[in-house]
Amino acid sequence: MNTESNLKLDSFVQTNTALTENASVYETNVSTKAQADQFASDLEQLLNLKEEADQPIKWLLGEKNAIKNVLVDKLYPLSNALVCYANSVPSTEILEKASISKNTLRLLSELDLIAFYKQIISMARQHVADLPAFGISEESIVAVETDGKAFEQKRSDLIVLKEDKANAKNEYRLLQKKINNLLNSKLDYSIENLRATHPDFVNYYFAARQKAKGAQRHYDLLGYLKDKATGQAIALGKVSVEGLDLTTHITENGTFRFKHFPEGENRLIIENINYKTLYVPIRRYASERSKLYLEMEAIPLEVI
Structure with missing residues (x-):
């Protein structure tokens, strides 16, 4: 085994x-x-x-x-x-x-x-x-x-x-x-x-x-990102924790994870060049593994 x-x-x-x-x-x-x-x-x-x-x-x-x-x-x-x-x-x-x-x-x-x-x-x-x-x-x-x-x-x-x-x-x-x-x-x-x-x-x-x-589950926090309008996975970008030196990348499949994440109250900053920045408050308890299912709103294309 x-x-x-x-x-x-x-x-x-x-x-x-x-x-x-x-x-x-x-x-x-x-x-x-x-x-x-x-x-x-x-x-x-x-x-x-x-x-x-x-x-x-x-x-x-x-x-x-x-x-x-x-x-x-x-x-x-x-x-x-x-x-x-x-x-x-x-x-x-x-x-x-x-x-x-x-x-x-x-x-x-x-x-x-x-x-x-x-x-x-x-x-x-x-x-x-x-x-x-x-x-x-x-x-x-x-x-x-x-x-x-x-x-x-x-x-x-x-x-x-x-x-x-x-x-x-x-x-x-x-x-x-x-x-x-x-x-x-x-x-x-x-x-x-x-x-x-x-x-x-x-x-x-x-x-x-x-x-x-x-x-x-080799993570403390796992997130799934989708386009709010289409439901499609959002590829690439980064996720950081406000006020902390803690950052991870968004995969091509629209997921992100933190292997180690602090307990208590924090706020995630989720960024992708094609979407509006998303701010997500999160409270995590000790030994808790969390999953987030989030939607991001696309930035409208400028009409020339």
């Missing part, structure tokens, strides 16, 4: 801790308790999915590649012996099917390598009585076949593991959205309703929740 996802998961864990430690506060409220229990159950499943999604594959990849190298080292002498046998018979068909350089053999795709080793094993078995003269025995054929099957199995295991990880990541994303919806649309409201009687618990809960909400 990426850093953002891990931060959000950590905030879920902290939120669940706040709920667990203060279960006595809401356990008589059937609705709130049901929501908290659902959250805890979903979180446990989310943690399991994370473990499955994050399980390493490097060790299995290493084992597969090691077996592949052993297979190639044993397969080449067998194919070379068949080439020598084909030249002595002679047999154009065997020669065409068995002839390969060791370098080419190493560069074959995994599927082509599997097909080639099976083809060589089949031909060797057909001519096993004639191959001892070329240094090949039934035991050496079996050894190649054993390594070939082991390579196939490791390759199959790796494919399954990758698929499991991908499925777990997809299920993780879906469940994370479900948990977000449960918190945002239900549990947050239920806990907020307890503020009058249990303010410390509510503050504790929302401190953990704030981390969850802030995991994807």
Whole structure:
């Protein structure tokens, strides 16, 4: 999982801790308790999915590649012996099917390598009585076949593991959205309703929740600017805070943001060469992330 996802998961864990430690506060409220229990159950499943999604594959990849190298080292002498046998018979068909350089053999795709080793094993078995003269025995054929099957199995295991990880990541994303919806649309409201009687618990809960909400929001203040008449995004320009050395630019998509913005009362000055300067009073509380949806009035074009 990426850093953002891990931060959000950590905030879920902290939120669940706040709920667990203060279960006595809401356990008589059937609705709130049901929501908290659902959250805890979903979180446990989310943690399991994370473990499955994050399980390493490097060790299995290493084992597969090691077996592949052993297979190639044993397969080449067998194919070379068949080439020598084909030249002595002679047999154009065997020669065409068995002839390969060791370098080419190493560069074959995994599927082509599997097909080639099976083809060589089949031909060797057909001519096993004639191959001892070329240094090949039934035991050496079996050894190649054993390594070939082991390579196939490791390759199959790796494919399954990758698929499991991908499925777990997809299920993780879906469940994370479900948990977000449960918190945002239900549990947050239920806990907020307890503020009058249990303010410390509510503050504790929302401190953990704030981390969850802030995991994807790398800003204190975010603004969206549109043309008052057309509704189109206003591109470019700058936004400053009156009386402070704090300025940011408006993007081509009509947004601006301040990663760090002072709390208290301030006034924004929003400027674009084609629009009337906009002055926006704003009051921000500590740890609050704010969004502004603003409209600017275009400066009329002078008629010449």
